[in-house]
Amino acid sequence: MGKFTVLSLGAGVQSTTILLMAIKGQLPKPDIAIFADTGAESQATYTHLAWLTKLAGENSIPVITVKHGDLMDDYLNAIELGTRFVTIPVHCVDKNGKKGMLRRQCTGEYKILPIRREIRRWLCVKPHERIPAGAIDFWVGISTDELRRLNGFRNDPKWLKPTFPLIQIKSMSRQDCLNWLAYHYSEIIVPRSSCVVCPFHSDMEWRDIYGTQDWETAVQYDDLIRTGTKSQRTQLYLHGSLKRLAITDLRTPEDFGQLVLPSFKFEKHNLFANIG
Template sequence: MLALSARGVLPKVDYAIFADTGWEPQAVYDHLDRLEREIANPAGIPILRVSSGNIRDDALDPDHRFASMPLYILNPDGRPGMTRRQCTGEYKIKPIKRKIRELLGYPHPVRIPKDVFVEQWVGISTDEFHRAKDSDVKYMRNRHPLIDLGWSRDDCVRYLTSIGLADTPKSSCLGCPFHGNAQWRHIRDNSPKEWEDVVAFDAAIRKGNARANASGNQLLGQAFLHRSRVPLAEAPIDHVTASEWAAMQRRLGDDSVDVEELEAGVVEGCSPWACRGAAPDMARDDFGLAS
């Protein structure tokens, strides 16, 4: 959408906002710098980078309030589960809303007049039209230009390729539990330092986040980044046959993931208004509740 706006296909936007969780792959930050340098700046479109902190550091800080990630849980009785997903709201939606209020001149808790609002563009394509929703606040009115254009994900890829941006990386946290095996392999095989980082994080959150542990609310089961519910360094991220995966899931009593999703990850992208994953609240326990 930024490129389409900068090149006059869509109207010129006032701002583009990037919500930074603090734990994106370096390739994403490098690409953002390139977009700013080659696309946004020449068109006079400021890219605003907003943040609520570093999600990785916050999870490991016993003194920090932490909004939980959707981790895979292995309960003491062997049953599988998942923790609730609060990270999108805390690390993406909240800082964007805070910045929009600032741009409008009505920072929280100042009341915004009914006739003051922004038109917010959300990059959902026709493949994900079912995820196109109105905003939950009156001062933001969502619009979905890609759907208005009738563009699918493939159309977006073709356009990016035509303007020299074929290598656009996916934006998501390095340690997002919704990664597919292909994404985990890409990190392991192409970014050794980032792989070491996510493996260390996976081990560090085995008994829950640091604040919960410090307050005596240690997770009774075990938490994992990979859906196989084994340590990431040992997880079956190389090719797994359908029969092998089915056998593994039968042992866990969980047949909710198909092999295609295991390999590619959840189809929907990870963005503030289209976060990957089926449901906004998949809690099975009290791990990581924000207080």
């Protein structure tokens, strides 16, 4: 088996930069790029992914989308029907009022495992067959300002060799990527890639989707997961304030001083900020 290069395509700023640099000949071309769809990506990500897939295909880099389940539907089914589930890192409060966060199992289930399975399928390797160590250069879009994320690759199987082109070849930060994208592809805006219901969203990220269909989806989901599954016996919230997302006050202290936001946008929040 020869050596292959596979790009893990999250379709955010960093992995988009890698793919577009490869298209422009500023990085070697990966053999394939794989996007793992959780089913809960933002509309902007799906639109961007469709554009990237077409452009990469025209430049001889196949982009494959894989999907294993649906992050939101699977959990809602678990609440309603008691089916198997994995948890996303939602904020929780137990019956004694103790606050916490559920374990993050979603990345492994919906992102990492589907990509590994797809690589095996693409290599035509049967489930029980061994792949030689280092057979795959596995490109991941981590930039120089995210070095702490490198620890997450220590336990990868030996046949996957994690490689970080933005660090090892280009020495680029996220801002460098944004600058590169603005220079070479000024016509596109690359969305942040994360699930619309991800509890890791900062207030700024929630505000970015406020009023959109993605916001409505997140608000609805937040209300539907409140009780968790039968086994969890806890109250769940997407926002760390442990309030309904629909009525969470997303203003930052700067907003009070600088009045940078149109006030009508947060009227609803002002009225109900202390309820819930």
